[in-house]
Structures are given as structure tokens and as C-alpha cells.
Amino acid sequence: MKTRIPAAVVAVALLVVLVAATKPARLDLAKARVVDLTHPFDEKTIYWPNSPSSFKLTKLADGATEGGYYYRMNSFCAPEHGGTHLDAPSHFAKDGWAADQIPLSKLVAPAVLLDISKQSAADPDYRLSVEDVRAWENRHGPIPAGSVVLLRTGWSSRWPDRKRYLGDDTTGATDKLHFPSFGKESASLLVRERKVAGLGLDAASIDYGQSRDFIVHQIANGANVPGLENLANLDPVPETGAWIVALPMKIAGGSGGPLRAIALVP
Numbered sequence: 591m592k593t594r595i596p597a598a599v600v601a602v603a604l605l606v607v608l609v610a611a612t613k614p615a616r617l618d619l620a621k622a623r624v625v626d627l628t629h630p631f632d633e634k635t636i637y638w639p640n641s642p643s644s645f646k647l648t649k650l651a652d653g654a655t656e657g658g659y660y661y662r663m664n665s666f667c668a669p670e671h672g673g674t675h676l677d678a679p680s681h682f683a684k685d686g687w688a689a690d691q692i693p694l695s696k697l698v699a700p701a702v703l704l705d706i707s708k709q710s711a712a713d714p715d716y717r718l719s720v721e722d723v724r725a726w727e728n729r730h731g732p733i734p735a736g737s738v739v740l741l742r743t744g745w746s747s748r749w750p751d752r753k754r755y756l757g758d759d760t761t762g763a764t765d766k767l768h769f770p771s772f773g774k775e776s777a778s779l780l781v782r783e784r785k786v787a788g789l790g791l792d793a794a795s796i797d798y799g800q801s802r803d804f805i806v807h808q809i810a811n812g813a814n815v816p817g818l819e820n821l822a823n824l825d826p827v828p829e830t831g832a833w834i835v836a837l838p839m840k841i842a843g844g845s846g847g848p849l850r851a852i853a854l855v856p
């Protein structure tokens with residue numbers, strides 16, 4: 591005999607699921623675990639293969655002074671895009687927000703984590719698919735508007751081995767890069783329909799290594815959605831319930847910049 595579930599019960603159950611899914615994640619800061627999502631900046635920091643320079647720390651002072659106290663100071667120099675960093679919307683959109691113009695609500699936000707590390711291990715050119723997003727949503731409900739999507743590819747375990755991380759370590763050449771990322775259709779779904787606040791991942795770019803048109807950059811930055819690239823340590827971040835705090839250096843007019851990103855994990 592078949593048990594029939596009244597339509598009203600189904601409707602209420604669906605509503606509960608939807609409300610639960612779209613409600614912003616509440617987090618008890620006092621009990622949250624703080625996870626560092628940032629690679630250190632040093633001489634090993636990976637920059638794009640055609641980047642004209644990399645991270646440089648120059649000693650300006652280090653030692654005892656005539657005043658009797660110890661004193662140390664360095665200067666640093668680096669391109670905006672390299673290491674753990676922000677892609678401001680102005681990176682790929684003429685009228686997009688620069689690094690100093692991005693509302694902080696886009697950079698301090700609930701995080702959802704999508705894991706493509708298995709697919710990426712089998713195929714370094716893997717791109718997040720719409721089906722991957724739907725599979726996540728089947729478990730947790732629709733990805734809430736205003737959340738930052740973190741993509742775990744597993745690639746941060748290859749840092750800072752340039753050849754393994756980028757797929758190629760030829761200086762100046764970008765045609766042989768291989769690493770996973772978001773895909774055109776999934777980015778379009780996340781940005782245009784789910785209205786996410788940001789796209790981040792533990793690989794070098796929000797476009798995969800073989801991209802020639804940087805379509806995910808165009809889609810995201812074109813909608814004033816920033817990117818967070820070369821994140822570290824996404825393993826402890828759960829699929830839902832965490833928050834991300836991703837605060838870049840506030841470079842006036844910057845197209846991006848070095849980023850200190852952390853996750854607050856319940």
C-alpha cells in the first residue's frame with residue numbers, strides 16, 4: 591500500500607528547507623576556529639608566468655641603534671596579482687570597483703565550499719560544472735545570495751612548486767598552464783542567478799589554466815564580483831556554516847592586491 595503525503599505537508603517541508611538554506615549562517619565568534627587561508631609572501635611566492643617581477647623584501651634597517659634600542663624595518667615590492675590575492679572587479683571590468691571601493695560586506699561574508707578535488711586529481715583541466723553546483727544544492731539548498739563561494743581543488747598542496755601548481759614553469763609562457771577552476775556555465779549560475787558576493791579558490795586563477803578568454807573573470811568582474819586566488823588551507827572549511835574574512839591591502843585604484851584571508855569555522 592502506498593502512503594500518500596499531503597501536498598500541504600510537502601509544501602511546508604520545502605519551505606523549511608528553503609528558509610534554512612537562505613538564512614545567513616549564524617556564527618558564535620567566541621567559539622569559532624580561525625583558519626588561515628593565506629600563503630606567506632616570500633621569494634617562493636608564485637606570480638603569473640609573464641609577470642614582470644615578483645615579491646621582494648628589502649632590508650632598510652636591522653640592528654642596535656645609537657639610542658640603545660633595537661630597530662628593524664623593510665620595504666617590499668610586489669605586483670598586485672600573485673600569492674594569495676584579490677582580483678578587484680576593475681581587473682577585468684572598465685567601470686568595476688577598484689580594490690579600495692569594494693564594499694566590505696563582499697569581503698566579510700558567509701562562505702560555502704564546493705569540492706572538486708577528486709575530479710581535479712583525475713583531470714587538471716577540470717572546471718566546476720553546473721551539475722557540481724546542483725549536487726551541492728541537493729544537499730544544502732540553494733547557495734545563498736551574498737555568500738562567497740570557495741572552490742577546493744586540492745591544488746594548494748602543490749604550493750610553492752611552480753611546475754606542479756601551474757602545470758608549467760616556463761618563464762613568460764602561459765600556453766602550457768594546467769590547473770582546475772570554475773567553468774563558464776557554473777560561474778554564470780553562481781554570479782547571475784545565485785548573486786554570490788565573491789568567487790575564491792586554492793588554485794592560481796578563477797579561470798582554468800588553459801583559458802584563453804578568461805571568461806569567468808569577465809563574468810564575475812563584469813558583475814562587480816571580486817575573485818580570491820591562491821587561497822591556502824581550504825581543507826578545514828566545511829561545505830556550509832563558515833564565514834570568510836578576506837581583507838586585501840587597500841590600494842587606492844588597485845586592480846587587486848595582496849590578501850590576508852581567514853575562515854571562521856564553527
Ligand SMILES: [Zn+2]
Pocket residue numbers: 671672675676677819846
Ligand atoms: Zn589575480
